[in-house]
Amino acid sequence: MGIEPGRLQFSWISSAEATKFVEVAQAVTETVKALGPNTHFVKHEAKVA
Amino acid sequence: MKVIYIEKAQWASGLEKAGDSFRLWGPVRRGQFYAFEELAGGQVPALDFRNTRLSAKGLVYPQSEKMFEYTLDPGQPDHDLLKEAQKDYSPRAVLGIRPCDADAFELVARNFDTPEYQDPYWLRAREAVTLVGLACAAPCSTCFCTSAGSGPFSTKGLDILLVDSGGNFLAQVATPKGEAFAQAAGWRQPADDAAAAEIDRQRQVAEARIDSHVATERLRQQDTLTLHAAPFWDDVAFACINCGTCTYLCPTCWCFDIQDETHGRQGVRLRNWDSCMFPLFTLHGSGHNPRGQKVQRVRQRFMHKLKYYVDKYENGIQCVGCGRCVRHCPVNIDIRKVCELMNSYTLAGDSCAVVS
Amino acid sequence: MRAYTEKIREIARRLLEACTVERVLGFRRGSVPMMNAPCFVKTPAEAANLVWDSNCGINLANYLTSRSEKIGIFAKGCDSRNIVTHIIENKIRREQLVIIGVPCHGMIDRHRIAAMADGEIREVVEDENNIIVQGDGFKKVHNRHDVLQANCAVCTHRNPVIYDELVADLVEEPGDVDRYRDVREIEALSAEGKWDFFDDLLHDCIRCYACRNACPLCYCPTCFVDESRPQWVGKSQDPVDVRTFHFLRAYHCAGRCTDCGACERACPVGINMRVFTKKLEKDCLEKFGWEAGLSLEARPPLDAYRPDDPDDFIR
């Protein structure tokens, strides 16, 4: 789609896996922070005439 | 009407000169078709096209257009005020527009510029634009402009009409705006009487080449409800997929929808083209949809163009015969055929029909 | 093709005369070259209007959604696969249909042929191998294979997969076609390259929704782009909104699209939005061994759980 690898992630976490949830959330936050602010699929204001 | 000569050798240089005081737009090739785009300095419009895929209506009436904007940011001096969106209404010229598409501006003016209401966005954009048209020497088989009040050499709506005569253009200057553009381009060589005769000759040839004719003379006298209840609508509508192709490509379709968009602390009010072919067009807040069925929407499009408009404005049909909807409907719903059906429709056993 | 047309008229007449069906869904000759119009035939006499040639690219399964009559339908390979999908998704019942299979030689690309002509096309006729294009002062003969619709050129299911009778003998189906070269080329681009590629691809889109509306899969009573409470997508020409429409629509077609090409054919501005659905088609084939609409029994990959799912995040 043109979205950088890492910005979109999928995980399967059971409601019983609290530790895994924390780990995944931290990992996702770190990867996305490293990528910087998103520039695609963001609409600050409609680009029209 | 005043006619001037423009030698083709002076075409590009004239445009360059005019470019000092006008923004120039013209047909540009985009893949398999042509579209109107702003021309870069020195770029000449591609005049070898039959017609552009989309009409020129979007130049004055963009598909999506900002109307108002606001900000709630207290740091801004004009916060909490609804402001009209800033637009560039400096003079611009559209080169190479076809006569049917120019006539369409006159037609939609009946909607956007009425004694009661004037649409400021449309009017300002229209006022800013000078239309330099290109006569159609070789109309398409799907063109029926001469049946729709226009014609391949019509000057309705145009400021200048260019007629190609080999080494030069014969330019009919139809309005003071056209005069000003010719001045800005430095085209001032007056043509003799032979030029007017040549234009007339070419016009007759072009009009004779139009082989698509549509009868419209009975539409006015037809009874609205009888047409509305005619049995042919199911068959006409069957194949229609209710896309917006016919209405979006059409130079005379004028309907729009207003949307508000908020982005953080600021927002805009937009208007977007809308289409009577879409179910959403008539969906009420209550959830009720008075035109919930496809056949109702198809009927609406043709009844509006060929009956309601005809009755309301007494100025022919709401169509200039450009043929775009005929050429590009994905399932070949042909307004010429529907117009024939509507024009020639009579109730079976008409003469002794009892109206109850 | 003349033989197809004669046979089609004969079958339609027979079905309507015997009241086996109430309506027959086929094509009639259009008013401009390379355009046939879908039509609903109701009487045996009207069967004489039916035609078949290489301009029947509209997918007729699109006209079956939620109909209640008993219908006879002429179905090419792709149409038949969309009929299967319709039956699986409860949009029509098998018992309502008499499916007349039309082994397909491929449909021609009207946009491309028009772009290759030296003027306005006035007439297009065809024989077994050639497409003969004529206009004012020019005549061009194309080999049929050179002017096929892009999806037909790589089609591996030319024969109907489900039918009650056939209008002709089954045709040979090419086996070793490279169906996904275009998709691989896009896959090979960098993230930024993809972004720019799609930007350019969708530049001319006018959101007329002809692609969506021509598609038999897009039958939702209210499409997500038309929903107003809540409104999921902006309705303007903003490029983000346009792109959102295309991506989301493609995902809604995942595991269902048959690459019939009706969407691309319908687009008034020549956008190849099939690259989106093809990517998902390719993924379904590679990951699940799935091709849509081949069987009434098998469940599509997106509505079945399998322990051997190739994505490990889900296990």
Ligand code: SF4
């Ligand atoms: S008439 Fe044709 S172009 Fe118009 S909505 Fe119907 S299918 Fe689309």
Ligand code: SF4
């Ligand atoms: S209705 Fe069709 S032919 Fe008439 S002006 Fe509109 S697009 Fe052109």
Ligand code: SF4
């Ligand atoms: S997405 Fe396009 S190719 Fe796929 S089934 Fe729909 S119309 Fe056919």
Ligand code: SF4
């Ligand atoms: S048919 Fe073409 S122009 Fe219309 S919405 Fe689809 S891609 Fe856009």
